[in-house]
Amino acid sequence: MSSENGMSRRAALVKLGVLLNSVVGVFLAVPIVRYLLSPVTREKKVGYESWLSLGGLEQFPAGQTRLATYRNPVVNSWDGETGDIACWVRRVDDQTFQVFAINCAHLGCPVRWFAQSNLFMCPCHGGAYYQDGSRASGPPERGLFQYQYKIEDGKLLIKAGEMPTPGQPVASKAGGKTTCA
Amino acid sequence: MRLIQKVGDWFDLRLQLGAPIRETAEHPVPRETASWFYVFGSAALTVFMLQIVTGVLLALIYVPSAGEAWNSLQTLNHGVSLGWFIRALHGWGSNFMLAIVFIHMVQVFLFGAYKFPRELTWIVGVLLLLVTLGMAFTGQVLRFDQDAYWGLGIGASIASRVPVIGPWAVKLMLGGPIIAGATLSRFFALHVFVVPGLLIAFVGVHLLMVLKLGINEWPMPGRIVRRATYMQEYHELTHKQGVPFVPNAVWKDILFSGFILLSIAVCAVYFGPFGPGGQPDPTIIQTAPRPDFFFLWLYALLSFLPPAAETPILLIGPAIGIVVLLALPFVAGEGEKSWKRRPIAVLTILLVAVSLGTLTHLAEHTPWSPVMDAWSSQPIPAEFLQGRTALERHGALVFQAKQCHNCHSLDNNGGQRGPALDAVALRLTEDQLIRQVIQGGGNMPAYGKNLSPAETTALVAFLETLHPANQKPARNASQAMALGTSEVSPR
Numbered sequence: 001m002s003s004e005n006g007m008s009r010r011a012a013l014v015k016l017g018v019l020l021n022s023v024v025g026v027f028l029a030v031p032i033v034r035y036l037l038s039p040v041t042r043e044k045k046v047g048y049e050s051w052l053s054l055g056g057l058e059q060f061p062a063g064q065t066r067l068a069t070y071r072n073p074v075v076n077s078w079d080g081e082t083g084d085i086a087c088w089v090r091r092v093d094d095q096t097f098q099v100f101a102i103n104c105a106h107l108g109c110p111v112r113w114f115a116q117s118n119l120f121m122c123p124c125h126g127g128a129y130y131q132d133g134s135r136a137s138g139p140p141e142r143g144l145f146q147y148q149y150k151i152e153d154g155k156l157l158i159k160a161g162e163m164p165t166p167g168q169p170v171a172s173k174a175g176g177k178t179t180c181a
Numbered sequence: 182m183r184l185i186q187k188v189g190d191w192f193d194l195r196l197q198l199g200a201p202i203r204e205t206a207e208h209p210v211p212r213e214t215a216s217w218f219y220v221f222g223s224a225a226l227t228v229f230m231l232q233i234v235t236g237v238l239l240a241l242i243y244v245p246s247a248g249e250a251w252n253s254l255q256t257l258n259h260g261v262s263l264g265w266f267i268r269a270l271h272g273w274g275s276n277f278m279l280a281i282v283f284i285h286m287v288q289v290f291l292f293g294a295y296k297f298p299r300e301l302t303w304i305v306g307v308l309l310l311l312v313t314l315g316m317a318f319t320g321q322v323l324r325f326d327q328d329a330y331w332g333l334g335i336g337a338s339i340a341s342r343v344p345v346i347g348p349w350a351v352k353l354m355l356g357g358p359i360i361a362g363a364t365l366s367r368f369f370a371l372h373v374f375v376v377p378g379l380l381i382a383f384v385g386v387h388l389l390m391v392l393k394l395g396i397n398e399w400p401m402p403g404r405i406v407r408r409a410t411y412m413q414e415y416h417e418l419t420h421k422q423g424v425p426f427v428p429n430a431v432w433k434d435i436l437f438s439g440f441i442l443l444s445i446a447v448c449a450v451y452f453g454p455f456g457p458g459g460q461p462d463p464t465i466i467q468t469a470p471r472p473d474f475f476f477l478w479l480y481a482l483l484s485f486l487p488p489a490a491e492t493p494i495l496l497i498g499p500a501i502g503i504v505v506l507l508a509l510p511f512v513a514g515e516g517e518k519s520w521k522r523r524p525i526a527v528l529t530i531l532l533v534a535v536s537l538g539t540l541t542h543l544a545e546h547t548p549w550s551p552v553m554d555a556w557s558s559q560p561i562p563a564e565f566l567q568g569r570t571a572l573e574r575h576g577a578l579v580f581q582a583k584q585c586h587n588c589h590s591l592d593n594n595g596g597q598r599g600p601a602l603d604a605v606a607l608r609l610t611e612d613q614l615i616r617q618v619i620q621g622g623g624n625m626p627a628y629g630k631n632l633s634p635a636e637t638t639a640l641v642a643f644l645e646t647l648h649p650a651n652q653k654p655a656r657n658a659s660q661a662m663a664l665g666t667s668e669v670s671p672r
Contacts, residue, residue, distance in 0.1 A: 039352040039363070048358035069464045072359050079361040080248025081462040082330065102466060107483065108334030110466035112553060117584040118631045123469035124335070125484035126549040126598050128626050136626035138549075141488045162358035163334070166492075167341025168348040 048074050049161040054089060057154055060097070065090040065113050065131060068099075073161045087147065088113055088120070089156065090131065097156060100133050101145035101164045108165065111144065120144060145169045205392060206431075209423030211415075213399030215430035218292070220437035221285035222391070226384065227438035228278040231445065232316075235271040236373070243323070245369035247362040247461070250325035254457045269449035272324075275317055277445050279475050282313050287530055293518025294397035296406045300510035302390040305383050307506045312380045314475070319372035321473050325365055326457035331470035333360045335483075342492045360463075395419055400518035407515055469550065477544035478537045484549040548597035551587040555595045562592040569646060576643025579636045583628065591647075599625055605647045606654035613655075614641045 034041065042048075054068040068089045075083035088100040088111070100120070102110045109124035119136060120129040127138035134143040145164035150157050162168070193199040242261055244253040257264035286306065289295060295303035318336075322329045333355070340350040356363030398418050424430065459468060472480050486494055520527055552559070561577050569577070580586060588598035609617065618637055621627035632640065648654050 037353070039355070039357050040349050043352065043358070067464075067466070072361070074358055076362050078246040078248045080246070081460065081464070082247045082359070082361045082364075084462065084464045085359065086464040086466055102463070103334060103338075106338070108338040109331055109470055110463070110468065112466060114584050114587075116556070116582050117626075117628070119584070119626055121551045121553065121587070123550055123553055124331075124480075126551060128551070130626065130630075137621070137624045139484060139486070139488050139491065141491075163337065163351075163355070163360065165338045165341030165348070165351055167338075167343070167351065 047161075049159050051150070051157045051159055052161075054087075054099070054156045054158060057091075057151065057156055060089050060091040060156065062091045062093055065115065067113070068156075070158070070160065085160070086110070087158070087160070088144075090133075095151065097149050097151075098133060099147040099149050099156075099158050101147065103145060103164055104140060105135075105142050105144055105166060105169070106138070106140040108163070141166070142169070206427040207425040208392070208395075209419040210396050210426050210430055211398040211418040212422055212424050214396050215424060215433065216399065217433055217437070218288055219396065219430070220434050221281055221288055223434040224438050224441045225278060225281045225285055226388075228274055228281060228441060228445070229380070229384065231274045231442060232271060232278060233377070235267050235274060236377075238267045239271055240373065245323070245365055247325065247365045250323070250365060251457055251460050254324065254326075258454060258457075265454050266449060268454035269452070270445060271320075272455040273445045273448040273452070275320055276474060277441060277448075279313060279317055281441065282310055286310060289397070291520040291523075291526060291530065292397055292400050293406070293520075293523070295510040295513075296516070296518060297408050297411055297510075297514045298394055299390070299397060300514060302387060302394065303510050304507055305387045305390070307503070309380065309383045309387060310506075311503070312376050312383060315376045316372065316380065317473065317475055319368050319376060321476075322365070322368040323372055324455060324457050325461050327459040327461060327465070327468045328456070328470050328472070330360055330461040330463060331468065332472055333364060335470070335472075339495055343496060397518075400520070402517070402519040402521045404518065405516060406518060469547075469553070471544075471547075474541070478540035481540040481544035484547075546597075550596070551584075551598050552596040553587060555586040556581050556584040559586060559594045561586070562594070565591055565647065570642070572639050573643045573646050576639035576641065579632070579640040580643060583631065583636075583640075585640075588625075602644065602647050604649060604652075606645050607648045607652055608655060609644075610655045610657045611641060611645055612657060614644050618644075 050073045072083045086102045090098040104122040106127045111120040111122045118131040127140040128136040147158040337351045341347040586595040588596040590601045619629040
């Protein structure tokens, strides 16, 4: 065997080694990427949202807006208090409700209700909303996010489980319409 | 001494690092660079090492779990001896590191150090700035309190605005549908493994290039950088007139680094650690989240951008900024280095400094936010109520009860979201006041549905009294003409 042949054989072996590592690399990359994307793929399979009870209707007097809290449906044991989410419930009349996300439609800060002036105000950048959730002033481009709701066995249920953001508002699914069961 | 020499020789025979280290230490640098202007890079590196040490110390106690992080921070502050001091060192170290990195960047920019052949050093420096900011943001999240929780909400809201992949980006950022345990875990991994790894790698490359290419010479007006001749000129500066880095230049680096470490320690002892603030419980909504100092300018900017332009500016602005910084050495790779001959560069620095300073100052006062408790905690000053009629005083009551005070100040107390009303009667006539209250406009909500006619009448009567004693309230001259009187009788 000439030395030239020997060199080319070794060069070929190096190439083979690189090829083997590339194949194994791709083979490993697929599960790694799937692992990283699990927060997205889980949504496609099971979904994050489900119907949750906010409690009996008697807690929400007609014509008033009250703070309600619920435990997020998708939680881990180590989530602690971050699994508790607040929302604003407005009872328009006997069977008509509006359930607003706590998150300002601008950048997600918690809005506060002022019953005296019938306004929601945001402490971060000064967004304000009327009692029906529509935009009153400030930087938000839209009204407050609304949860889909229904009434069952004298209880108010909302469909929740995901933090609403300007890019994915829950209202787009609810359409802001009443859906009484 | 002989023993030390022997041990040293034993190691050097095996490591063979003595000669290269000596050569590096004694490499010649241009005489004028042994200057107090050239100490910021080494100071940033020193503070980074402090951050590594204090960060590891904090990780001994800190629990990166959404349910436990806040408690473990309390334990660090109160339950572990001098835990508060280590937290304070890490927090102040972070602030100092960002400040020094900024100063270093300004100095490098004004001294033209990004020009040929140091383009890549500058580019890696820009990456170092970005990862340092990344450390600051992820570190702020690990201080898992209310500000961290809602700060993540702001981050998620911005990420969600990215076209098409926005909702995905939010879930990848949060690790799930809401801010919870998975979110903190991934920010912990970023802050402790990923970003520091990048930082160490970039620092290594950055330093290597500083050594290989040599420190930027002191810029002299008229000494023009040309690709063809620069290397030769620099070689002459260093090898003919240069001085050894150790000890001629290094003593200033060492003294300044020591001074910075001392300053961090003094701040840590005197001011103590940062937070944590309130518990990260999203059902506690009585909170006004604010970012840390170095992101305050962004917080202010977000409240001033017009709504329609906000998303494009938020998404495209940073990209443009980064591209400009990265492109700088390619656009201006040659030419004058001295700031004395580069007025645009100096003006750019001034403009950026004034803008960031102004926005930061505004963010510390948040004039755009309603003062949430002004209506119940800040009474109307007595001089606005003395000698008023019953109707006007009732109007003052409406002013408080309907939370007007949250956005409008009287005698400098109350909100600044809307204009101060001390002399509003000079600006608006009675009819204009009624219209403004009922219909809103100009960023004011409409109160027509929230006020009875009687309340509106009383409120406007009160507002009409808000003018200096020696000036009459605004009046509609055309109305007076139409009514055939020379002047509208004062109410």
